[in-house]
Amino acid sequence: MANIFILEPDNLLAGNLRSFFANANHTAYVHSDPQSALTTADEYKPDIVITNLQLAGRSGIEFLYEFRSYSDWQNIPVILLGHLRNEEMTQYTEVFSELNISSYIYKPSIKLNSLLLSVEQMLQPAS
Numbered sequence: 001m002a003n004i005f006i007l008e009p010d011n012l013l014a015g016n017l018r019s020f021f022a023n024a025n026h027t028a029y030v031h032s033d034p035q036s037a038l039t040t041a042d043e044y045k046p047d048i049v050i051t052n053l054q055l056a057g058r059s060g061i062e063f064l065y066e067f068r069s070y071s072d073w074q075n076i077p078v079i080l081l082g083h084l085r086n087e088e089m090t091q092y093t094e095v096f097s098e099l100n101i102s103s104y105i106y107k108p109s110i111k112l113n114s115l116l117l118s119v120e121q122m123l124q125p126a127s
Contacts, residue, residue, distance in 0.1 A: 004028045006049075032056055033055075052080075052081050054083075061099070068100065077103075081104075
């Protein structure tokens with residue numbers, strides 16, 4: 001069982017993700033506000049973060065710069081969701097590397113089972 005932090009401004013999708021991960025025996029903490037996610041992270045220690053590229057008040061990239069500034073959170077896997085097609089994301093390759101973003105998923109084609117598989121693979125200990 002993992003603590004999954006989800007930053008998602010779409011309340012319907014956020015609720016669906018929370019329920020889906022709960023059914024897969026994970027605990028999902030859903031936030032639409034990046035600041036509340038940072039505050040909650042201190043208390044609940046995320047094992048993985050799933051964040052939207054566009055958040056209320058700042059971008060997911062800005063959130064990740066602040067999140068990664070804490071030494072405890074530098075190696076936590078991150079999945080970034082967004083509306084930019086994969087070919088449009090090539091311009092962000094350097095930023096992805098700098099922020100240690102594990103995966104990018106094109107939000108309009110998200111498949112929950114594939115997302116769960118990605119999460120569980122990222123949580124596997126390296127062999």
